[in-house]
Amino acid sequence: MTVTTRGPLPSEPYDVTVVGAGVVGCAIARELAGHHPLRIALVEASGDVGDGTSKANTAILHTGFDAVPGSLEARLVREGRRLLAAYAAESGIPVEPVGALLVAWDEEQLAALPSLLKKAEANDYHEARIIGAAEVRSGEPHLGEGALGALEVPGESIICPWTTTLAYATQAVRAGVDLHLNCKVEEVSAPPQPDVPGHHEQPDIPGHHELTTPRGVIRTRHLINAAGLHADALDQLVLGRGEFTVTPRRGQLIVFDKLARDLVNHILLPVPTALGKGVLVSPTVYGNVLLGPTAEDLDDKTATATTRDGLAGLRAKGRRILPSLLDEEVTAVYAGLRAATEHDDYQIHSTPEMRYITVGGIRSTGLTASMAIAEYVVGLLADAAGPDLDLTVAGNLDPVRMPNLGESFPRPYQRADLIATDSAYGSIVCHCERVTRGEIRDALISTVPPGSLDGLRRRTRARGGRCQGFYCGAAVRELFEGWGGSGAAR
Amino acid sequence: MRRQRHVDVLVVGAGPAGLAAAARLSASGAGTVEVLEREARAGGVPRHCRHRGFGRWGVTGPQYAENLVEAALGVGAAVRTGVTATGWDGPLSLDTTGPHGLERITARAVLLATGARERPRTARLVPGTRPAGVFTTGELQQAIHLYGQEIGGRAVVVGAEPVSYEALSALRRAGVRVAALVTEETRAQVGRARATTARLGIAGVPLVTGAVVAELLGRGRLSGVRLRHHDGRQAVLACDTVVFTGDFIPDHELARRGGVSLDPGTRGPAVDGSFRTASPGIFAVGNGVHAAEPARVAAGEGERVAESVGAWLEDAAWPAQAVSLLADAPLRWVAPNRLAPNTPVPRFVLRTTEPLFRPVLEVTQNGRRLHSERVRRRVLPNQGVYLAGGWVGGVDAEGEAVRVAVG
Ligand SMILES: Cc1cc2nc3c(=O)[nH]c(=O)nc-3n(C[C@H](O)[C@H](O)[C@H](O)COP(=O)(O)OP(=O)(O)OC[C@H]3O[C@@H](n4cnc5c(N)ncnc54)[C@H](O)[C@@H]3O)c2cc1C
Ligand SMILES: Cc1cc2nc3c(=O)[nH]c(=O)nc-3n(C[C@H](O)[C@H](O)[C@H](O)COP(=O)(O)OP(=O)(O)OC[C@H]3O[C@@H](n4cnc5c(N)ncnc54)[C@H](O)[C@@H]3O)c2cc1C
Numbered sequence: 052m053t054v055t056t057r058g059p060l061p062s063e064p065y066d067v068t069v070v071g072a073g074v075v076g077c078a079i080a081r082e083l084a085g086h087h088p089l090r091i092a093l094v095e096a097s098g099d100v101g102d103g104t105s106k107a108n109t110a111i112l113h114t115g116f117d118a119v120p121g122s123l124e125a126r127l128v129r130e131g132r133r134l135l136a137a138y139a140a141e142s143g144i145p146v147e148p149v150g151a152l153l154v155a156w157d158e159e160q161l162a163a164l165p166s167l168l169k170k171a172e173a174n175d176y177h178e179a180r181i182i183g184a185a186e187v188r189s190g191e192p193h194l195g196e197g198a199l200g201a202l203e204v205p206g207e208s209i210i211c212p213w214t215t216t217l218a219y220a221t222q223a224v225r226a227g228v229d230l231h232l233n234c235k236v237e238e239v240s241a242p243p244q245p246d247v248p249g250h251h252e253q254p255d256i257p258g259h260h261e262l263t264t265p266r267g268v269i270r271t272r273h274l275i276n277a278a279g280l281h282a283d284a285l286d287q288l289v290l291g292r293g294e295f296t297v298t299p300r301r302g303q304l305i306v307f308d309k310l311a312r313d314l315v316n317h318i319l320l321p322v323p324t325a326l327g328k329g330v331l332v333s334p335t336v337y338g339n340v341l342l343g344p345t346a347e348d349l350d351d352k353t354a355t356a357t358t359r360d361g362l363a364g365l366r367a368k369g370r371r372i373l374p375s376l377l378d379e380e381v382t383a384v385y386a387g388l389r390a391a392t393e394h395d396d397y398q399i400h401s402t403p404e405m406r407y408i409t410v411g412g413i414r415s416t417g418l419t420a421s422m423a424i425a426e427y428v429v430g431l432l433a434d435a436a437g438p439d440l441d442l443t444v445a446g447n448l449d450p451v452r453m454p455n456l457g458e459s460f461p462r463p464y465q466r467a468d469l470i471a472t473d474s475a476y477g478s479i480v481c482h483c484e485r486v487t488r489g490e491i492r493d494a495l496i497s498t499v500p501p502g503s504l505d506g507l508r509r510r511t512r513a514r515g516g517r518c519q520g521f522y523c524g525a526a527v528r529e530l531f532e533g534w535g536g537s538g539a540a541r
Numbered sequence: 542m543r544r545q546r547h548v549d550v551l552v553v554g555a556g557p558a559g560l561a562a563a564a565r566l567s568a569s570g571a572g573t574v575e576v577l578e579r580e581a582r583a584g585g586v587p588r589h590c591r592h593r594g595f596g597r598w599g600v601t602g603p604q605y606a607e608n609l610v611e612a613a614l615g616v617g618a619a620v621r622t623g624v625t626a627t628g629w630d631g632p633l634s635l636d637t638t639g640p641h642g643l644e645r646i647t648a649r650a651v652l653l654a655t656g657a658r659e660r661p662r663t664a665r666l667v668p669g670t671r672p673a674g675v676f677t678t679g680e681l682q683q684a685i686h687l688y689g690q691e692i693g694g695r696a697v698v699v700g701a702e703p704v705s706y707e708a709l710s711a712l713r714r715a716g717v718r719v720a721a722l723v724t725e726e727t728r729a730q731v732g733r734a735r736a737t738t739a740r741l742g743i744a745g746v747p748l749v750t751g752a753v754v755a756e757l758l759g760r761g762r763l764s765g766v767r768l769r770h771h772d773g774r775q776a777v778l779a780c781d782t783v784v785f786t787g788d789f790i791p792d793h794e795l796a797r798r799g800g801v802s803l804d805p806g807t808r809g810p811a812v813d814g815s816f817r818t819a820s821p822g823i824f825a826v827g828n829g830v831h832a833a834e835p836a837r838v839a840a841g842e843g844e845r846v847a848e849s850v851g852a853w854l855e856d857a858a859w860p861a862q863a864v865s866l867l868a869d870a871p872l873r874w875v876a877p878n879r880l881a882p883n884t885p886v887p888r889f890v891l892r893t894t895e896p897l898f899r900p901v902l903e904v905t906q907n908g909r910r911l912h913s914e915r916v917r918r919r920v921l922p923n924q925g926v927y928l929a930g931g932w933v934g935g936v937d938a939e940g941e942a943v944r945v946a947v948g
Contacts, residue, residue: 382663474640519662525690526683528684
């Protein structure tokens with residue numbers, strides 16, 4: 052098992068290298084690891100997996116009911132949801148099938164519902180139905196005045212995005228993938244170009260991609276670009292061209308206190324209209340309520356700050372949807388950047404002569420689709436590599452069991468059996484989120500340990516509650532630093 | 542499997558309020574008195590307030606906490622640390638988690654003494670990035686005084702009330718330079734001597750008034766804060782640490798989960814002059830009902846509640862109804878805030894959202910004036926305002942809510 056965070060990189064070439072350890076890159080690495088004992092690297096610029104867009108989304112396991120019918124995205128979301136739901140159940144990733152209501156607040160939105168229903172049918176989703184105002188109200192007693200009806204989509208679920216990414220990475224690393232963190236790919240020298248333009252079958256070209264990182268050079272025969280917001284930049288480095296440009300679309304979100312959880316039963320989605328997408332209100336598996344996201348097209352790929360206008364706008368919209376939500380305390384505010392492009396679909400392209408696959412434009416559904424994207428990409432790789440890589444033998448991925456971060460499943464502090472075997476699970480350190488010393492310790496010595504307090508939060512929820520560390524911040528930091536800060540285990 | 546147990550009085554929270562109550566209850570023969578404390582050590586917030594100014598003898602916070610713990614243990618109260626009350630199983634039954642397992646403790650009386658916390662940056666909706674180096678005073682004090690952790694090089698303190706100056710002294714002790722104290726108010730909300738010493742002392746710290754922290758800057762680590770002045774001017778203050786002080790809110794989760802009604806102003810359990818909530822058998826004291834007053838006030842309430850708990854254990858009588866006492870803007874809250882028949886209130890404590898110069902506080906019910914009192918000084922936000930309680934006998938128990946307003 053190899054996770055590196057500093058120091059020189061192995062000089063031996065890899066068969067396949069995945070750049071970007073977001074939910075998509077981790078899923079691909081996991082899928083590859085499950086095939087054959089290849090030499091695989093997963094290379095990440097940040098100090099942790101899932102530290103980009105994958106940590107900051109709305110955490111919905113989509114049905115794909117509203118995707119563009121016939122698109123690759125529609126297909127992969129549909130398949131991905133099925134795959135991830137099963138994987139989550141097996142791996143202890145919390146999922147709650149709460150269902151969604153697309154609430155119509157005016158005549159225009161009401162009039163849009165039938166076409167949305169049709170779209171759902173076209174996407175092979177058949178459980179959606181239109182319900183009247185009275186049924187909306189009985190399903191959501193705290194909803195603001197004026198709801199005229201809704202499209203009910205019972206299959207929409209909420210999921211833990213953090214343990215999903217982490218489960219993939221953990222399984223991949225345990226199956227032999229080398230995870231190199233703090234390893235930003237800055238330059239790529241491509242393998243020699245084939246002599247004959249347009250001649251794609253060149254499985255036996257010698258040479259490797261050479262990826263230059265601050266920690267040294269990585270050589271790899273095949274390269275997969277899962278760099279999220281930077282997928283277009285990596286295309287430029289590898290191909291000198293690209294099929295798309297990523298325009299970050301910021302989504303700011305407000306997380307409300309757990310005491311707000313009883314105010315809402317479903318994911319309350321906006322009805323998309325010409326005037327824009329509107330915001331949603333959704334429970335989270337951690338027992339909070341989310342309000343957001345905004346949709347702001349920017350050009351700074353690091354602009355994950357929240358803004359005064361953004362938060363004020365969300366609150367104004369939230370007040371209409373669920374007035375009493377605004378009386379509750381705010382636990383967190385954050386923003387994520389969707390990797391939007393000029394295209395209306397995922398941008399997954401294989402360049403076999405370069406032994407290179409781009410997985411870009413995974414804009415607002417990548418969490419849901421991650422496993423299906425991985426299958427699809429490994430399929431493309433098999434086609435492109437031919438006999439160069441033997442992907443026919445399915446290897447054995449050991450099942451993984453993630454610590455439960457969800458409120459609808461027993462947490463360690465509630466489990467007498469666990470506490471009886473190890474009293475550290477009865478010792479609550481983070482009071483707002485009820486995180487025990489045992490869980491923090493487990494995270495610190497896990498396969499892919501956290502590199503920062505934020506990473507520890509995503510693995511345990513410690514310090515992520517309403518007090519944001521007033522009570523436990525120093526104690527949690529002490530435990531973290533006691534383990535040598537960024538992972539003594541490494 | 543939960544171990545089931547019974548006690549006479551279960552106190553949740555071993556801060557000054559809970560400990561003082563337990564000591565008094567045990568001493569007065571209230572039966573088995575047990576205090577649950579979720580931290581590894583009892584004492585509440587004073588545990589990590591290294592400075593003097595607790596109790597009457599210029600003792601430091603930790604000494605004060607230690608004295609309270611000794612006093613409670615000395616008269617036979619049980620103080621169980623590392624045990625969290627996680628929820629309710631019945632009106633007077635609490636579920637707990639501790640290293641020894643899960644329990645369900647049923648009591649004849651439950652006293653909530655869960656204290657208060659400062660609102661962190663997020664709850665104040667301060668926009669910007671999410672860097673490291675962002676603290677509340679509570680976290681800062683623990684980091685420095687309990688763990689000796691590294692803090693940073695240059696800090697901005699948000700607030701200019703007593704707790705803000707405590708943050709300032711903790712930062713100095715940790716060798717952190719303080720760039721400024723920043724307050725939205727027009728002046729510091731502490732005595733002139735204290736404010737002047739901070740401003741002109743050895744490492745003089747400027748006080749920026751009429752300004753808010755409008756944005757946090759920096760990735761990974763805080764690099765500065767953007768200030769917005771009331772006149773719209775903006776300025777960036779470079780710093781790697783920011784401490785959000787004050788803006789207290791009761792830790793009311795347990796109360797709410799137990800269906801105990803809250804006061805809309807304090808956001809803590811609504812209580813009457815005997816610290817009875819609207820739920821029979823459940824009492825509440827300390828900063829959980831008014832965030833935040835000095836430790837000695839919390840402890841004083843703990844002592845006083847003992848008598849009403851004793852009475853309840855004796856006769857099981859609970860007021861069938863009580864009239865609410867509401868604070869009208871610009872008053873922020875008032876406590877106690879339930880007026881029960883035959884229940885005297887020695888004094889009420891209030892807060893204002895705006896500076897008031899020698900305000901007249903007027904108490905009315907059904908349009909009738911019950912009381913009027915001039916406060917003989919200026920009151921600033923975050924400072925206590927006190928109102929005498931002699932008028933409560935005149936409240937119409939069948940009437941509408943009583944209101945206190947600035948006349
Ligand atoms: C506000 C918002 C709400 C969303 N809601 C949902 C939802 O409810 N459901 C859902 O399914 N999806 C949702 N999404 C979409 C989902 O979060 C993304 O599609 C998904 O996280 C994309 O994953 P990724 O791995 O492609 O990108 P990322 O998570 O961004 O990962 C890319 C990684 O590549 C690394 N990288 C980049 N360049 C380099 C380089 N040169 N060298 C090394 N590493 C590099 C980055 O550091 C990053 O870690 C939402 C997105 C946003 C922003
Ligand atoms: C940063 C700061 C500085 C201060 N400085 C001063 C000062 O200089 N002088 C002064 O007089 N006052 C000061 N105060 C105020 C003083 O600390 C408080 O008035 C006093 O601590 C209030 O006592 P309390 O018992 O109500 O609450 P706390 O002291 O907050 O104690 C509440 C206790 O309840 C426990 N608890 C909560 N929920 C549960 C649960 N579910 N299960 C088990 N246990 C639980 C908590 O862990 C905590 O120990 C300061 C306050 C703060 C925050």
